[in-house]
Amino acid sequence: MLKVMLTSTFIASVAAIIAPTVQANTTLFESRDVLTPQQALGRFQWLEKCYPGLLVEVSDNIFDPTTPIPNEEKIANLKKVMLYKNSALRNDAKYLTFGDEDNANPKNWFAGISPTTSCLQIPSDYRISAVMVTPAMPNYCETRSRERDYEHIKSVKFSNLDNTSSNTFYSNYVGDTAKIYADKSYQLTLTPGFSGAETYPETWHVFIDWNQDGDFKDSKEMLFAGVSEQALQVEITPPTGAKKGMTKMRVTMDYLGGSNDACKEVDSGEVEDYLLYVK
Template identity: 25%
Template sequence: MTTVPYYLPFDPVGDGFTVPGLPVCTVNDNAGTGNDWQSSPPDFGAFFDEHLTYSFHPTNDANTWFITKGIALTAGQTYRIQYIYGGSSEFTFITNRMEVRYGTTGTATGLAGAIQLDDHPEIKSVPETNVVNFTAPTTDTYYFGFRAYSEATNGTLYLDDIFIDVSNCLVPTGLNAPVALVSFNNATITWTAPTPSPTGGYAYYYNTTGIPPTNSTPPSGTVPAGTTLTVIPGLSPSTTYYVWVRSICGFGDLGEWSSSATFTTLVAPPVYCTPVQTGTPDPNGITNVTMGSINNTTGLEPGGYGDYSGFTTNVPQGATIPVAITYGTGFTYDTNIWVDWNNDGDFADAGELVYTGVSTNAVPTTLNASFTVPIAQPLGPRRLRIGGIDFGPFSDPCRTGTWQAFEDYTVNVIVAPPALTLSQTTMPAQCGLTDSPTVFITSTISDFDVYTWTPSTGVTGDPVSGYVFNTSATTTFILTASQTSGAFSTNTVNFTYTANETPTPITISTPDGTDSCINGPAIELNVCRRYCFQYYRLPRRF
């Protein structure tokens, strides 16, 4: 038995063996009729020092275990195992396979039913490094087994540099999908960060089967470091989902998946009318909508209509919600926003036309719209429609006509949040690519848990020390503040960075020898900005 850190580099001198033997206190336990694991000398096409190999059997499948010496682990402690592996990459029909398990019995029979750390059912390259973080269930001596289970005549499998030690990549806890934040097509999940929190953020995975993900399961999505909630979009109505989250502690270094959380989406809302574009459309139409956590870049949709109701943002009762709508048409567009507040499948009721305005004809141009959520509005998801046409105004959210663009989204009404205010929301115009004055949050910072700017590029700072903005063009930045517990409220506020165009430098160049004697010839000067001009420098007296 040994303790962590445990390192097995398959070095004949340090590990006490002679090729093709195995390191001292390790074993090969063959549960099948294929070949055994053996050590091999350096292979300069794959592994550059001694390593372990499984070479194919001509007729029999592999089913053999390489088993480490016993390693003492402590219950509840998180550990990290890292190893290098690979397999023959030539020919598409050659595929190597290996799984990794650990348990308290160091035999093939004992490990066959032990805890699986990872499975590699299709190994086609060398070398690959794999990291698995795991938590020991009990205090005991554990054996780590690497089972080759390739089919016959499938080339060579490689294994090297096994390393086991204590890990700081810990499991998030408290994963939850609050009922108030689950709609018919999306859900907000939240969790508690471990200590230390991961530097790379988090990954999440969800399904409808309840089958837990493995270490190799690709995530459904990721969130940045410091964020402990996210919205899962594009879900099916009236469906039960299972979700897990894990830490991202570095490239290829992922924590264990958490315990699962379960939620059921709501019944689907009514079917809405579809606007129809006729004739030749204007170029591009709506190219971006930014509203709360939604930042959706699009192009010209078929029929001039895009159904993005799977994109949801939370809107608090009584709050004014900014909506940035970007057009690429080259024409002024009369723009309306409707919200189906009573959820009856139309936008025809009093108070459901919540904004009217007109964009400029610049390409692109952003119309900074807004609407106010009624203070007594019932909670839950509601359909929002944005429509813009040339040659307005207009009032029909179901319009069939020329030169128009419509998009639908979902807003989820939540309880009124605490105030969110800034020391300033605008600034005097200045040259682009220069720092703005520092902008501070003047409301109570502790009222919210997460602060996020959209766009994030061009913003530096944090909630306590303030934020500085720097960009090349006039830009409206939206700060979204979110609670990760309690009422799960959100609030937003805007800051507009106003940039003048940076002037093109004027360059004056002269030929060598700039001095000129009196009565001598003038010297030509070339001045270039967008155009070049010629001036003449008069001779100077000596």
């Protein structure tokens, strides 16, 4: 089993972020490793199953116990301060992310986000890179498709984001984050998928909460992307005044035309949500 070395700089940053008396700021490791609070809990449970010794080492470096305590108690203490507040899962849950000595992820390796995930070996040149904080996101309206048997969103490509999926009524790909710069334009590629050989003209809408107020109702937050039986491409440029930080992008595809309202169900197709990191 790999032993991940903890640097003094990392230990200090961990202690500052985890300490219950310290106000934590969002730390964003620039990769796709952005999790929800529930996924952060899953990450801890995965490490507890696969790398319990690592959690013990982190706990020892943070709490520096003066008297010996069982490893199970050390892990429980670490879990409590990283993930819980007043016995409830924190909205700003903390979790460990991994990378090489440059805090990069050249091998595209990610730790598990569920206790049911297989125990994947941490690359030999990787170590703990940072303590991440789950982004504080507003509660967006819920929506879905009524029918998904004939068509679905097959893939979404935008900046560094490249996600391929099967047919569902709704998918929240909060762990798939596109990093964009506020002063640049990016090409969004949307590809439909079909259950059989026959294809259909699909209507696409894209919604981005540029001002991060929890809805898609403001100016320039809705884009009619077009109608196509094949992959289509559309250019997206953040509007002047787009707020920097984490926000949500919603993509809808509907054979029956869709809607300019991001909260309205689509008739036949799919809805997918993603995170955007605007720099």
